[in-house]
Amino acid sequence: MQIDPELCIGCGQCVPYCPVGAISLGDSAAIDLDECAECGCCLRCADCPVEAIYQQEMEYPRTVRSILSDPLTIATESGISGRGTEEMKTNEVTARFKEGQVGVGIEVGRPVSGARFKDVEKIAQAMAAFGVEFEVCNPTTSLMSDPATGKFKDELLNEKVLSAILEFSVPQETLPEVLGALKAVAGKVDSVFTVCVACKADANEGIASYPYLDKAGVWYAPNGKTNVGLGRPLAKEA
Ligand code: SF4
Ligand code: SF4
Known part of the structure; x- marks a missing residue:
């Protein structure tokens, strides 16, 4: 601007x-x-x-700032405005998070601090060490040169956005280790980040991820979202 x-x-x-x-x-x-x-x-x-x-x-790579920071810019990768996919932003509608798996969303940066991709990369690389697959529909993933290692394209490393979201899922047993790795990398990141954990609620056993969050020794705020329909879900589990 x-x-x-x-x-x-x-x-x-x-x-x-x-x-x-x-x-x-x-x-x-x-x-x-x-x-x-x-x-x-x-x-x-x-x-x-x-x-x-x-x-x-604006020319690339600067256009990436607008894609992730301006809510009126539509990202071609996700087809929605903003930084994450519909599953993370509103409702899990495609049955992405299977039984025994937890979805993890890491939002790096907030208004005031913002975030540069060199810091998003530090977190992505720490997570890639667990062999995670970053969600392909998330615009942040398309900015990586090597999603297997969490490496971002070199020309993007100094680009600044209000925030960028990393999305992936892990087996629930792995969650304490993943959260431990996030704690370890936090001190190296020149911004702030929040972590969202999503899983299917079991009618009998409740929220499967709670014991793993407790084991990790992290504070968490339980929040629920209810998909009320509107022609959804878009996929059924086998
Ligand atoms: S709103 Fe900002 S850009 Fe416009 S005249 Fe005032 S200071 Fe200048
Ligand atoms: S960050 Fe947003 S509000 Fe600030 S100068 Fe740039 S476009 Fe304007």
Whole structure:
């Protein structure tokens, strides 16, 4: 995103709308392009009185910032706007998470901190060591040069996004080790991340992942989502 200094009157109205603090104010406002995650918030929400904010022409790899940060940009890999797949964002509709497996979603970065792919890569590589298969429909996976090792394309490593989500599933017994590896890599990551664990609820035995979370010694907030239908689920388990 950019601001036309010839038009800007320095009113400062756009500054608080930037979630990563990329807009500075002097006689006129200016956007630090290295810090800007291309979320589109300033353009859409700040209501600039002189229409000085404009979307510059973007080329790859910068376009990746917009794909993962701007909720109005549709990722071709997932067919949805935003960073994850429908299973992680709303409802498990394709029976992806089988019995005995837990789905893991790791969201790296939040507004304020954002995340660069060199940090997303550190987490992806720590997870790849467990032989995980990153979800192919997730746009983040398509940005890897080698999903088997969690390596991202070199030209993306310094690109900044509001957040990127890694998705995969593991056998539930492996969960404590996976969470231990995440704790170990956390100190090396120059951002924040949250971890979401998803599994099928068993009518008799409840939430299968709880004992494994307890074994890992992590604090967790149990949340449930209920798929109320609307023509779904899209797949049936055999
Ligand atoms: S596009 Fe988003 S990140 Fe970039 S300057 Fe505007 S509000 Fe900030
Ligand atoms: S809202 Fe418009 S005029 Fe005001 S500081 Fe931002 S870019 Fe300049």
